[in-house]
Amino acid sequence: MSKIEDVDIIIGTDNKSKILDYINEYRLTNKKLNKVKNIMTVREFEEMEIDHYQDKTRAFLKIQDGCDRFCSYCLIPFARGPVRSKRFETIIEEVKNLLKMVIRKLYYQEYMLLHMGKTLAM
Numbered sequence: 001m002s003k004i005e006d007v008d009i010i011i012g013t014d015n016k017s018k019i020l021d022y023i024n025e026y027r028l029t030n031k032k033l034n035k036v037k038n039i040m041t042v043r044e045f046e047e048m049e050i051d052h053y054q055d056k057t058r059a060f061l062k063i064q065d066g067c068d069r070f071c072s073y074c075l076i077p078f079a080r081g082p083v084r085s086k087r088f089e090t091i092i093e094e095v096k097n098l099l100k101m102v103i104r105k106l107y108y109q110e111y112m113l114l115h116m117g118k119t120l121a122m
């Protein structure tokens with residue numbers, strides 16, 4: 001993909017919160033960036049706090065990422081990496097903040113809810 005002329009920045013499924021930094025880096029250096037790393041080595045849930053929700057009554061809150069099951073037909077474990085969970089304290093804080101933003105319905109977003117908290121010290 002990096003050989004495609006019009007592709008300037010390549011990122012993986014990790015470090016999505018750094019997209020603006022990558023764009024700024026590209027603007028400053030004018031050099032193509034490849035920020036893809038081995039997702040299988042990622043162990044921390046990437047915190048991306050929601051600080052603004054406009055004109056919505058429903059919100060999505062991602063609380064878990066990755067999968068360790070490796071079902072034969074599925075690429076999720078290879079694309080998303082191992083199971084990682086958002087910290088419970090952070091979930092509670094974000095739910096409180098979303099409720100302040102007049103959110104009436106909240107959806108928890110995850111791949112493997114049964115694995116929620118697996119990577120956290122309980």
Ligand code: SF4
Binds near residue numbers: 068070071075112
């Ligand atoms: S995401 Fe679901 S289907 Fe895919 S490997 Fe995990 S358990 Fe299997």
